[in-house]
Amino acid sequence: xxxxxxxxxxxxxxxxxxxxxxVAAAEALGLVxxxxxxxxxxxxxxxxSVVDGFxxxxxxxxxxxxxxxxxxxxxxxxxxxxxxxxGQTSQIMTGAPLPTGADAIVIVxxxxxxxxxxxxxxxxIELHEPKLKPGQNIMRRGIAMQQGEQVxxxxxxxxxxxxxxxxxxxRTKIAVQRRPVVAVLATGDELVPPHCKPAAGKxxxxxxxxxxxxxxxxxxxxxxxxxxxxxxxxLREKIVTALANCDLLLLSGGVSAGVLDLVPTVLAELGVVExxxxxxxxxxxxxWFGVYENDARRCLVFGLPGNPVSTFVSFTLFVRPVLxxxxxxxxxxxxxxxxxxxxxxxxDRSTYWPSRLIGDExxxxxxxxxxxxxxxxxxxxxxxxxxLAIFETAGEHPAGEEVPILRL
Ligand code: AMP
Ligand code: MG
Numbered sequence: 001x002x003x004x005x006x007x008x009x010x011x012x013x014x015x016x017x018x019x020x021x022x023v024a025a026a027e028a029l030g031l032v033x034x035x036x037x038x039x040x041x042x043x044x045x046x047x048x049s050v051v052d053g054f055x056x057x058x059x060x061x062x063x064x065x066x067x068x069x070x071x072x073x074x075x076x077x078x079x080x081x082x083x084x085x086x087g088q089t090s091q092i093m094t095g096a097p098l099p100t101g102a103d104a105i106v107i108v109x110x111x112x113x114x115x116x117x118x119x120x121x122x123x124x125i126e127l128h129e130p131k132l133k134p135g136q137n138i139m140r141r142g143i144a145m146q147q148g149e150q151v152x153x154x155x156x157x158x159x160x161x162x163x164x165x166x167x168x169x170x171r172t173k174i175a176v177q178r179r180p181v182v183a184v185l186a187t188g189d190e191l192v193p194p195h196c197k198p199a200a201g202k203x204x205x206x207x208x209x210x211x212x213x214x215x216x217x218x219x220x221x222x223x224x225x226x227x228x229x230x231x232x233x234x235l236r237e238k239i240v241t242a243l244a245n246c247d248l249l250l251l252s253g254g255v256s257a258g259v260l261d262l263v264p265t266v267l268a269e270l271g272v273v274e275x276x277x278x279x280x281x282x283x284x285x286x287x288w289f290g291v292y293e294n295d296a297r298r299c300l301v302f303g304l305p306g307n308p309v310s311t312f313v314s315f316t317l318f319v320r321p322v323l324x325x326x327x328x329x330x331x332x333x334x335x336x337x338x339x340x341x342x343x344x345x346x347x348d349r350s351t352y353w354p355s356r357l358i359g360d361e362x363x364x365x366x367x368x369x370x371x372x373x374x375x376x377x378x379x380x381x382x383x384x385x386x387x388l389a390i391f392e393t394a395g396e397h398p399a400g401e402e403v404p405i406l407r408l
Pocket of ligand 1 (some may be wrong): 186187188190191206207208253254305306307308
């Protein structure tokens with residue numbers, strides 16, 4: 001039986017970054033950037049005022065007070081035309097460029113003018129700013145970004161903030177990774193769709209929505225094939241569709257040792273070549289992995305064990321890294337935490353135990369608490385988990401022991 005690490009590296013041997021395509025930046029939320037982005041501007045583009053107030057020369061102030069002649073009103077979007085000489089000020093609005101000669105801005109609240117009131121040219125303004133310092137209320141040109149500087153790296157997932165930055169540097173079209181298309185097929189005669197009340201002996205298909213959600217969380221595109229019965233015909237029909245259209249096919253159930261566990265046989269019959277079956281992993285031992293290839297495409301096929309937490313753990317350990325590789329970005333690695341309480345592990349397989357990371361993940365004294373989990377059919381306990389604690393050996397693990405954990 002393969003170890004988790006052996007199985008992971010085998011799977012990754014079949015993965016290459018997918019091609020990129022150009023999309024409108026406005027449509028790119030949640031996609032992964034496939035180019036480095038360089039700024040074509042300084043930000044801000046000029047020394048600018050960050051308040052509404054008066055541009056001044058600090059040298060004109062004595063004991064925090066100045067009485068200055070107004071020579072210009074500078075609004076955002078306009079350009080100052082007058083340099084300040086001794087005894088002069090320009091009224092300036094937030095975002096407007098600093099006039100030559102000025103070295104600070106005094107906010108309007110420290111003047112004899114009301115907020116929103118316009119100064120009169122040639123009037124004298126009284127300013128009172130006891131803590132006036134050169135540079136006060138000025139944002140210097142290029143402090144946030146400089147023209148020619150790289151502001152986003154290839155492999156970055158585009159959130160709202162990245163879309164704002166793309167707009168700021170004038171990028172309306174960008175190269176992104178094509179989203180991997182991932183078929184999801186739940187198998188089992190016992191399954192009914194979530195909107196049905198299960199009859200005796202039946203359960204609702206929770207793995208389907210779980211996997212579709214995990215695919216979306218990984219920034220890939222799910223292709224939900226619903227439920228197949230435990231018959232060769234039913235499986236064949238759905239699998240053929242997936243192999244013809246998708247980068248990955250995730251099946252749940254039907255890969256254990258039951259009499260109706262037909263998935264490996266049907267996959268083989270349809271030309272999917274087995275790479276491995278079974279991993280020394282708890283939960284998730286029955287995992288099946290194979291590859292389908294023809295001249296046009298390659299589809300990686302995962303037969304995930306049917307118990308929901310086995311499905312979840314196998315996706316996290318094997319499918320998520322594949323999707324990250326296809327999208328050209330690094331995958332999350334385990335970190336170390338100390339057990340907050342003793343934990344007993346049975347069996348000889350690597351165990352990935354639903355757990356709760358306590359405290360800041362950046363804190364070196366972080367602790368992890370293994371949850372009171374009832375095994376691979378207990379999806380509910382995952383509601384409280386934010387990590388999987390990894391136990392490589394059986395027996396008692398004392399409180400305080402350092403264990404690797406995978407954050408969820
Ligand atoms: P299997 O791997 O098909 O033997 O299924 C193992 C266990 O997982 C059985 O108790 C199934 O009822 C359960 N199971 C299989 N598929 C699903 C599913 N889609 N949703 C929820 N539970 C499932
Ligand atoms: Mg089954």
